[in-house]
Each structure stands twice: as C-alpha cells, then as structure tokens.
Amino acid sequence: MPGHAPAPLCTFSEPETPVTRTLTTEICIIGAGPAGLLLSQMLAQEGISSIVVDRQTRTHIEARIRAGVLEQGTVDALVEAGAGARMMAEGLPHSGFDLAFDGDRHRIDLAGLTGKTVMVYGQTEVTKDLFAQRVADGQTFLFGVDDVVPTDLKERRPVVHLRHEGRSVRIECDYIAGCDGFRGVSRKAIPADVLRTFERVYPFGWLGVLTERPPVSHELIYANHERGFALCSMRSATRSRYYIQCDLSDDVDDWSDDRFWKELCRRIGPETAAELQTGPSFEKSIAPLRSFVAEPMRYGNLFLVGDAAHIVPPTGAKGLNLAVGDVRVLARGLVRRYRSGETDLIDRYSEIALARVWKAERFSWQLSMLMHQFPEHSPFEKKMQRAEFEYIRQSEAASRSMAENYVGLPLEM
Template sequence: MNRLRTQVAIVGAGPAGLLLSHLLHQQGVESVVLERRSRQYVEQRVRAGLLEHGSVQVLRDAGLAGRLDRQALHHDGLELRVDGQRHRLNVTRLAGCSTYVYGQQELVKDLIAAREEAGGQIWFEVDDVVPELSHDGPSTVRCTLDGQPTEISCDFVAGCDGFHGVTRPSIPEGHLTTYDRTYPSAWLGVLAAAPPASEELVYAVHERGFALASMRSPEVSRLYLQVEEGDSVDNWPDDRIWKELHARLSVTGEAELTEGPILEKSVVALRSFVAEPMQHGPLFLAGDAAHIVPPTAAKGLNLAVEDVTVLSEAFHAWYSDGDRALLDGYSDRRLPSIWEAEEFSDWMAGLLHRPPEGDRYGARLQRARLDAVVNSPASGRQFAERYVGLARQYAGGERSGQRTP
C-alpha cells in the first residue's frame, strides 16, 4: 500500500477544490486534490459561468484572473423581457458592482494550470475514495491511485466533491440536518454556435414559460427554456427548440433571434439543498457538497468561491497561529450568506417561471412583482444588490458586526 502525508486532503477537482488548493498553497499549507473523473472530463464539463464582482476580485487577488480579464464578458446590467417588451436594469448604477460571464470550464482550466505551475498535486481518475475521520489524531483518506491501494494521512479533509460525492455521507447519522426543495419545473439547456441575442443576459417571462439567453463568447450562445419536470431532450428536436426560443424571446417590432447549429443540450432539474452544519470534526464541506441552489440566480459558483475563501483563511489561522476559532466557526459564518442566496434564488424562480396551470392568483402576484422590479427604483436597487451578491455581505449581521439570532 502507498502511504502519503499531507495537511489538507481535498476531495474534488471542481472550482471549489482547485481554488482552495491554490489559496492554501499561497498561505504555505500543503494539500492534495483527489478527483474521480478524468482531467478531460473536468476541463470540458459545461456549467454556468456568471461571476459576481466579489468572486472575480478573489481570483484577481490570487493571481488567477489573467485570462479571465482578457476574455470574460463584462456586464453592467441585464434585460427583463415581459410580454415582448424590454426592461433593462443597470445593476452597476443601482448597486455599484457588475458581473462577468466566463465559462466554468475555462476557470477550471486556469486553476489546473496554476496548480501545475506551482507544483501542486492533483490526481485524476482516483477510485474508491473513502474518508476515515478521526477527532483525536490524523484522519485518513483511502483510495486507489494509479491502480495501487493508497492511504493518505492528513490533518483535515475538505469535501469539495459535489452533491453526489463521498465526503458528506461520511458524516455519521444524526450529526447532519438537511433541507431540500424540488421545483415543479426543469430547464432545457442548449449550447449553440450562434451569436448571443443581446450583449447582456436576457431573462424572458412569457405565458409559454421562462427563457434565458446567455452566452459563452461572442460566437456561442447558452440558452435555456423552462420545461416540465422530468422532461427529456428526446422531446426537443432542434427545430422545436428554436421555435420555442423565438416565441419566448421575441421583442415586438424587432428582428428575431439568430439561429445556429446546436452543439449540446440537456435537461437540468431545479432543486435547493442545504446541509447543516457544514463541518464535522476534521471534515469541512464546500460548494455543492454542502448546498445547491436552483440556477435561476446563478449563485452556485459564487457561493463555492466564498466557501473556500473563508475556509482557506481558517486553515491559515490554524497553521500559522494555532487558532481554531475560524475553523470552529466556519459553518456559522457561511450559513447566513448561503440561506440568503437560497432565498433569492427561490424568489427568482417565482418571479420568472410560468405559474402552474390554473393558478390565476399566482400569475397576478408574479405580474405585481415584475412591475415592482422594473418600475420602482427602490425595488430595482434591492434586486440589483442581491443579483450582484452584495446582500450576502449583510447576511446574519456580519458586515456591521451585529449578528442576528
């Protein structure tokens, strides 16, 4: 058996695990990253790419934003389309911060390259990962590495391995409380070789259902349609997709959406999930291993960046000063922000999605909320602050130092 030693064993080579490893390296803390999938799979896995200003600043401060700053699409606002009418919200003017579109797979490539340049240890196609947690000594992560049984001794385990990973289930029964919600709609996601419908994101509310027009580059669009829960891509040939996009994204008196070859399509279920606490002994959860938000507000990647930024600071305090206060308080510090993002994402789902058939009351409430966002400066400002992530700075009273009960 191979026997290795590190300070922090990180399970999962998504943005959370890779960024945590890099931040720890910059603070002089050793880590290894274990990933079940191949490098090719990880680098090509398409996920949402809307980054808040705060996330971009973390990447800049860590020296990881060179390619992002050259290639990311910078957005000062967004567009709501309701009944064929445009309503633009300038979130930079309303909230003082902007957003950026940069494919998550591109960020992953940047992070892997940075870790390799710094001599970091990232192992792909690692099988049979089993965390064995110890509260009074080194913990162990057992796995199969390059076909060989391997035992990694470590002080801490960081679970960055997603909702279906192995780290969260390693917490003994009775030590974790979970909260979840499944939504009655799903999203059909499409990647198309077509120019974006707009220079900024377009959120379209329509009687046929919600549609979102996003982008990956000036030549590639990322498009979404609200569909029924449990729907299948087999029900959506390309011509039906374009027909529905034209109908939901149309603007009265303006040119139609430009079509192009559809490169990928998939159906994404909408769900919310939070695990409390986000830690157990030497195990700390981050990103999708601890929480999932529906994609309506694109908060998942940004929450993961926040998680590992806070966690890296806690590890640094422990290894530099022997101070466990930040480690012990990790979950309490993160959960108010996470629940703020969960609530906003849930509210966005209600704002944008077609209500259930026959729910006339729900439809009228939706219209009242849309009217407030597009017509009330106060409501628009509140929306903008939540959309760019500023509201999370105040969650739990953390910014003012006055934590709420």
C-alpha cells in the first residue's frame, strides 16, 4: 500500500515481569461486536493491524439477539468488506413496510419513493459472518478480558491495560476504537468536564419473541393500537420476530406464549391476525427503550463507535446501521492517515458522525412518538398521533420523507 508497509497483526514482547505481557499494534479495538469486527476487517484490507478485545466469549457474542433491518449503505459496506456473501444469498430484500393505526394501514413504498430498499438479515448472522472472515484472516482476539482501562489518550501512543487469562496485559497502539457498547469502558475514559450526554428514557419496553413460523406478512408491520404498539417482523422466510409494547415492570415469566399471541392479535387487528401462524417461542425478552447521544465522539486518540456513543429506540431500525456508518467514517480516515499522513478526516470524525447520528435520533424519536401509547398522553396528544398518521397516509411528500429516513440518509464525508 503506498506510503504504508503492512504491519503484522500484532507483536509480542517478553514481559518485564512474569505477570505482565506487552502487545503492540496500530489500532486497539475494544469490543468484538459487529462494529468492532467490521472495523478490524476494513482496516485489515488496507494492511493496518489491530487487536480486538472483549470481556465476553465468541460464543456469547454470536448468540446475542439483535435487530435485523439493514440499510443499503450497511449492505454495501459488508459486501465491500468481503463478509456479505451469505447475506446476499439468504437475506430478504424489502421494498416497503406498513404503518397501521387502529386497524387502518398505509404502505410506505421505499423503492417507489426513494429507489432504494432495505435488507432483513439478523444482526446475529452479521456477527457470525464477520467472525468467520476475521478468524480465517488470522485476526488477533483476546476474549474474556476484564479490568480494561484505556490510558494516555492524549499521548502519541495510548495504552490499553487489561487482564487476560490471569495475567496483566499492556497493549500499546496508535489509536483506540471504543466499540464496547453503552455500558462499556471507552466512553467512561473521557473526562467528565469534556463529555456531554443527552438522553430520553421511554416509559415502556418491548417484549419480543422469536418463533420458527413463517412471518404473517412479507413486509414489516408497525401498529399503533389503544392497548399499545406492536411490530410484526422476521429473520427469514421461516423464522418470525414479534414485539409488543409492555410495562417496564413486567416480568418475562409472566408472559406465557399463549398470553403473548392473544395480545399481539388484539393489536394487529382481526384481518392480519387471521394470517398469523403461532407456535412456541424459543427466545423471549424485554428491552427498555432510550435515546442517547454522547459528544464528542473523539477524545485524543480514542474514538467512540456505535452504541458506545449513541443509542436509538429500535422503532426506526437504526442502531446497527448507525454503528456501521461510524465505522465507515473512521476506517476511511485511518486509511488516509496511514497512506498519506493526512489526518483531516479523523480530525473531523466526531463532527461527521454526529451530523448523521442526530438525524437518525430525530427519526427514531419521531416514529416512536407516533406509534406508541404513552401513559402521560392526554386525549389531545392521541388525536395528534392520529392526525400525523393521516397526514403521512395522504401526503406523498410525508411518505417520501419517512421512506428517505428509513432506507438511510447519505453518509457525507
């Protein structure tokens, strides 16, 4: 690669004491979820070395159940990274989705309004594909780590300290990518007088189930009913994912499969319910909803990526897609830095990423406010929800705006 000789994945040096090991690399990536894996893959394609560390095992990470609607930009990024073959073979392209309000339905024609589609392909499968690619390429991983502490963030060579298999490890690098999620250590490493956070916690959760049954519709259905929100989704042509709005105080054990299906049928209406194939669930969980943004997304030589910097309610299907957008900006900036020494793009990383993050936050908040029942809402707010639905249904411009946001706004660098 011009201006940069490919480095080994990492180097090891004999410890100064029997209990300390020192590793050196160009990028230390904290977090082996899809964001961290994709970043390591994109860097490796350009000969840039990285070490990926995570407190969990690979098996645990691959088993996590997450969302599954991918924007075209995310699909393109996975294909370009060499990890999209199975997605393109097994994923389900969607050209639209339905909004339902007390039984009335309106289809948002994504393809017709924007010329773009989305891909339904579970984040669990994305993670498995990226792991397979990285392991095949010889990526260095440290799983099961604890006591992770990023230090010297303002120095030329920051350091990540951690414990792995009972030993202290010191990772010296050029940059640290914090891909370790909302509860990770990376964001906490930014001084409190530098970091600003913005948060909206919603007064309800989503109860979700997975079942080995064909989906009730070939496209997603978002429903607002007087009893609460519901979503009909899928992971494949034979595996369905359904959600209903529930109280945060609810216990999963109180929701039998039979109770869940009865409640879902009430909320999606008799016409849709007549097509529903119910069955035993093999995964059931309750997820809280929040909107959250941390600024800035860079401090010294530490970059926050994905959920470490921002959370969106799942209503707009933006979580993974925003993380991939961050990765694309950061990877391009790092490649430019190692190829030519130019740092203009990584210097603007936070500015570029946040511009897109806030637009996605707005859309996810807007759709959440439209489609859920809020306990504090008066009859006036409920009438406003209905008026908004009618406006979207009757206005092509309003439908196009929703479609543009749903398929993903462009990444401007």
